[in-house]
Amino acid sequence: MLRYTIKRLLQSVVVVFLVTLTAFTLVRLAPGSPALLMLADYATPEAIAAMEARMGLDKPVYEQFWIYLSGMFRGDMGTSIVYRQPVLNIICGRLPLTIQLS
Numbered sequence: 001m002l003r004y005t006i007k008r009l010l011q012s013v014v015v016v017f018l019v020t021l022t023a024f025t026l027v028r029l030a031p032g033s034p035a036l037l038m039l040a041d042y043a044t045p046e047a048i049a050a051m052e053a054r055m056g057l058d059k060p061v062y063e064q065f066w067i068y069l070s071g072m073f074r075g076d077m078g079t080s081i082v083y084r085q086p087v088l089n090i091i092c093g094r095l096p097l098t099i100q101l102s
Helices: 002-029 034-039 045-055 061-074 087-101
Strands: none
Touching: 002 061, 034 045
16 A cells, blocks of 8 residues: 555656646747736837846746746745736635635
8 A cells, every 4th residue: 555655646746747847838838928028018128138037037948947846846936927916825815715616
């Protein structure tokens, strides 16, 4: 039984990693720049470059993925572009109704 549990836990780690990698990849493949979305259409190229540097979008993709993963483990999911609030606060605020509905 212990062997089965360990095997399932290791499989779960692999699945979570693959789901995280897929989500990261899909967001990176989306058209447009998150910095441009945050600054609106009238932003200057200098302001967009500064926002991309602040968001870490100027770093290599593997480094961005590492920052993404380490942030997820710390519970730091970033800031919502739409609501301009921490994503974790938004999720926690909606969690009770989601549990109630399910």
